[in-house]
Amino acid sequence: MPTDRETMYNAASISKILKGELLQDAGAPEIAHILLDSRKLIFPETSLFIPIVSTRRNAHQYIPELYEKGVRNFLVSEHLPLELYPDANIILVKDTLQALQTLVAWHRQQFHIPVIGITGSNGKTIVKEWLFQLLEKDYNIVRSPKSYNSQTGVPLSVWQMEAANQLAIFEAGISQPGEMEHLEKIIRPTIGIFTNIGEAHNEGFLNRRQKINEKLVLFAKSDVLIYSKDYLELNECVLQFHSQIGKRDNQQGLQLLAWSRKTDADLRIISVDKDHACTRIDALYQNAPIYISIPFVDEGSVENAIHCWALMLYMGIDHQVIRQRMDLLGNIAMRLELKQGINNSSIINDSYNSDLGSLAIALDFLQQQQQHPTRTVILSDILQSGRSDASLYEEVAGMLKKKGIHRLIGIGKNISRETRAFQDIPGLKSQFFPTMEAFIQQFSQQDFQHETILLKGARAFKFERIGKLLEHKVHQTILEINLSAIAHNVKQYQALLKPETKVMAMVKAFSYGSGSFEIANLLQFHGIDYLTVAYADEGVELRRAGITMPIMVMNPEPSSFDAILQWNLEPEIYSLLLLQQFEEEVRTSGKTDFPIHVKLDTGMHRLGFDKKDIPALARILTENGQLKVKSIFSHLAASEDPAMDEFTRRQGRLFYEMSHELQKALGYIGIRHIANSAAIQRHPDLQLDMVRLGIGMYGIDSGNGEMQEKLQNVSTLKTTIAQLKYLSEGETVGYGATWAAPGPAVIATVRIGYADGYPRSLSNGVGKMLVRGQLAPVAGIVAMDMLMLDVTHIPEVAEGDEVIVFGQQLPVQQIASWAGTIPYEILTGISQRVKRIYFEE
Numbered sequence: 001m002p003t004d005r006e007t008m009y010n011a012a013s014i015s016k017i018l019k020g021e022l023l024q025d026a027g028a029p030e031i032a033h034i035l036l037d038s039r040k041l042i043f044p045e046t047s048l049f050i051p052i053v054s055t056r057r058n059a060h061q062y063i064p065e066l067y068e069k070g071v072r073n074f075l076v077s078e079h080l081p082l083e084l085y086p087d088a089n090i091i092l093v094k095d096t097l098q099a100l101q102t103l104v105a106w107h108r109q110q111f112h113i114p115v116i117g118i119t120g121s122n123g124k125t126i127v128k129e130w131l132f133q134l135l136e137k138d139y140n141i142v143r144s145p146k147s148y149n150s151q152t153g154v155p156l157s158v159w160q161m162e163a164a165n166q167l168a169i170f171e172a173g174i175s176q177p178g179e180m181e182h183l184e185k186i187i188r189p190t191i192g193i194f195t196n197i198g199e200a201h202n203e204g205f206l207n208r209r210q211k212i213n214e215k216l217v218l219f220a221k222s223d224v225l226i227y228s229k230d231y232l233e234l235n236e237c238v239l240q241f242h243s244q245i246g247k248r249d250n251q252q253g254l255q256l257l258a259w260s261r262k263t264d265a266d267l268r269i270i271s272v273d274k275d276h277a278c279t280r281i282d283a284l285y286q287n288a289p290i291y292i293s294i295p296f297v298d299e300g301s302v303e304n305a306i307h308c309w310a311l312m313l314y315m316g317i318d319h320q321v322i323r324q325r326m327d328l329l330g331n332i333a334m335r336l337e338l339k340q341g342i343n344n345s346s347i348i349n350d351s352y353n354s355d356l357g358s359l360a361i362a363l364d365f366l367q368q369q370q371q372h373p374t375r376t377v378i379l380s381d382i383l384q385s386g387r388s389d390a391s392l393y394e395e396v397a398g399m400l401k402k403k404g405i406h407r408l409i410g411i412g413k414n415i416s417r418e419t420r421a422f423q424d425i426p427g428l429k430s431q432f433f434p435t436m437e438a439f440i441q442q443f444s445q446q447d448f449q450h451e452t453i454l455l456k457g458a459r460a461f462k463f464e465r466i467g468k469l470l471e472h473k474v475h476q477t478i479l480e481i482n483l484s485a486i487a488h489n490v491k492q493y494q495a496l497l498k499p500e501t502k503v504m505a506m507v508k509a510f511s512y513g514s515g516s517f518e519i520a521n522l523l524q525f526h527g528i529d530y531l532t533v534a535y536a537d538e539g540v541e542l543r544r545a546g547i548t549m550p551i552m553v554m555n556p557e558p559s560s561f562d563a564i565l566q567w568n569l570e571p572e573i574y575s576l577l578l579l580q581q582f583e584e585e586v587r588t589s590g591k592t593d594f595p596i597h598v599k600l601d602t603g604m605h606r607l608g609f610d611k612k613d614i615p616a617l618a619r620i621l622t623e624n625g626q627l628k629v630k631s632i633f634s635h636l637a638a639s640e641d642p643a644m645d646e647f648t649r650r651q652g653r654l655f656y657e658m659s660h661e662l663q664k665a666l667g668y669i670g671i672r673h674i675a676n677s678a679a680i681q682r683h684p685d686l687q688l689d690m691v692r693l694g695i696g697m698y699g700i701d702s703g704n705g706e707m708q709e710k711l712q713n714v715s716t717l718k719t720t721i722a723q724l725k726y727l728s729e730g731e732t733v734g735y736g737a738t739w740a741a742p743g744p745a746v747i748a749t750v751r752i753g754y755a756d757g758y759p760r761s762l763s764n765g766v767g768k769m770l771v772r773g774q775l776a777p778v779a780g781i782v783a784m785d786m787l788m789l790d791v792t793h794i795p796e797v798a799e800g801d802e803v804i805v806f807g808q809q810l811p812v813q814q815i816a817s818w819a820g821t822i823p824y825e826i827l828t829g830i831s832q833r834v835k836r837i838y839f840e841e
C-alpha cells in the first residue's frame, strides 16, 4: 500500500524503538497500522497486532485467529509457540500497553507542528471538531477520530500523524490518577485547552482538585494554555500549576491565555446576547472590541465557541475571517444513529464528516448489524487533503472489501473518477454519481430494500437530504437507546466477575423495552456468552435477524417446540411434564444431545423442579440421549434486599445441594447460574459459572445503589410540546376538569399518553417532566395520547420545545417511584408505537 508517512516502520525498527526482543524475524514488510481489537482488522499485511491484557481479557488469545487471517506482525508480552507462526515477526516486550504508548510517543516526536491537546469534563469532542471546521482551510489537520481519548484511543489517534499534516488536534480523557502522564508523552501538546470541570463523577479521584491537577499534567510541556477563569477552582489550580512548572530550561515556560465573562482576562467577554437561533458574543482582546456570532444558543455551545475563539486569536487569525467562519459553525454528530428505513431497511446516519478514521468506525458499526442480508454504503468524496485520490480510494476500497460490503453508491466528482479502485472487489456492486443532484434525480425507493445502509458524507454534501428520503418519519415521541452505554454497563458488571465467569444477557420483553436485534447485535459483537428471551417467538425474531449466539427460552410452550427445534433455541425445562413433552418432540425429530437448561426452584416458587423431583428428572435424562443439560439454574427472589440476605443465602445453599445432586446423577457438569444483576454486586459468592445480567445492563442499579454511579444512562424518552394554552385563574384542564389554574397559568400539551406507556397514575402533579431543564408537573388527568404540563414557571417555554420524560437528568427510577412501581415496569411498558432510535457514541 502506498504511504505518505514520513517514518516507515517494520518489526525490526519497532523492536529497536521499544528495546524489545525480536523473537522471530521473518523479514521486513512495512507496518502502517496498529491493531488492538481483533474484530477491527482491515489491513492484515500492514498491521501490527498489539494484544492488550486486562484483568478480564487477555488479547493474546486472538493471535492464532489473526495469523490465520494474514496478520504477520505481533507485539507480545508472552512467549508464543513460534513454530505455529513460521512467517510472522514477533516482538517480545514486558507490557504491551506501555509499549504501545512508548511507540506512539516516539512517533509523535518525529513531527514538529503545532499540536493542540484538549482535556476537561465536557465539550472536548465538540471543541476538537469545531476547531477542525474553523481551521481546515488553513491547515492540513490530523485529529482524534470521534472521541478517541483513552489510554488506547489516544495512541491510535496520534499514530495517524503523517508528513503532510500541518496541525494536529487530539483530546485526552482520564479515569484515574497517573493516566495523564502517559497521555502527555504521547500527545505532547504545544497548545492546551482545558474546556471546563464538571460537577459530576469524581469517581476514581479523591476530589475535584485532584482531578483538575491530574488533568493539568497534559500541559506540562505546552507553550500556552487556554482556559476559562470563571471556574474558580480550575483557575486556582492553573495558577498554582503555572508557578510550579515555572520557566523551563531554554524554554519560554507556559503562557496562560484566560478568558472570562466576569472579570479581567486576556479575552474579556463583555456580553452574550441570544436571539432565537443565534448568539452574539462581544469581547475585549488586547484592548480592542471584537465580536463573533454563532448559530447556537445553548450555554455549552457558547463556552465551546469561546475556547475556539481564544485559540484562533492566539494563532493570529484575522478577526474578519474568524467572524465569517464562526457564523458557519455546524452541528457535530457525536453519535452514529441507527433508525428504521423504508422497505424494511435500517439506516445508519453519519453524514457530518468523512475521513478515513471515522469511516472505519462507522463501518464497524455497520458490520455489527446482522438484521438484513445486504450492507450498503452511500459515500461522498472523502475530503482529507494531503493524499492522492488514487491512494485514498484504494484504501477505502480495501476497507469495504474487508467489511464485506455488498453495495457502494459513491457521490461526488473525486470518488466518481476513482471507480477503478472498486471494480475488482468480489461481491461488491458499485454505482457512482458526480453530484448529489444526479443521485437525487435518479433516486427510487424501490432500489432500497432489506438492507442496512450507511450514509457517510462530508458536511458539504448535505447527506441529510438522503436521510430524509430513506428514513421512516418518526413521530415526535421517541425512545433513544444509547448502545455505547449498554456496552459500558456490561463492562462494569464484568469487572466484578472472575475472568472465567460467563455472562448471560437478559433480552426478554424486547430487551426491557429497548429493542430486539439492535441490542442482541451489540451483545453478540461484545462476546457475551448467552442471550435469554421469555418466549420462543422473541428468539425466532433474533435468529431471523442473524443472531447466531446461544439463546435460552424461559417459557417454552408445546406449541412453540417446532420453532425451538427449527431455530436452534434452547428451552428452560422446569417440570417433569414439560420434560416429557419436549423429549418426545426431540425424539420424533431424530435429534440427539439437544441443549436444555434445567430450572430448580430454591424458594421463588415460580417455575422449577423441587428437590424431590431430582431423582426422576435425572432418570429420564440419563435413560436416553435426546437431551443434554447445558446449564442448571435457579432464580433469587430478593437478592437486592439486605433484610433478606439470610433468605438469599438459603436459596444459594439449596441450589448448591440440588445442582450437585443432579450433576452427580447425570455424570457430567453443566454450567451453574443463579445471580441476577443485584446479586452480581451484592452476593459475589453466588456468581458460580455464569451470571444473568438484566436491569443493570440497561443502566439501573437494582441493588443497594453502589453500582449506580458506575452505570451510564441508556434510555431517554422524549417528546415535544404540541401547543401552549394561557389560562385565567379557575379555568380547568383535561378530562373531568380535575385541575384548576390557581392563578394565570401556562399549560403545555405534550404528545405522550397512557397508550405510550406513561402511567395514568401520574396525573395531577404526581408525575413531572423536564422542560428547558426545569421540572413541570402534570396538570389534569393523563389522556390516551396526550397530557398537559403546568409550565407557568418556565418563562421562555415555546411550542415545539423538547420535553424529557425520563433520561439522564430525570432517572426512570424517579418516574417509577412517583408511579408506585419499579423501573422494570416503566421500561417494559413503553409501547411499541414509540419509535426507538439507537446510537453509538
Ligand SMILES: *Cc1c(COP(=O)(O)O)cnc(C)c1O
Pocket: 506, 635, 675, 676, 677, 678, 692, 693, 694, 695, 696, 702
Ligand atoms: C429477568 C430475569 C433475570 C434478570 O434480573 P435483573 O434483576 O433484571 O438482573 C435473571 N434471571 C431470570 C430467571 C429472570 O427472569
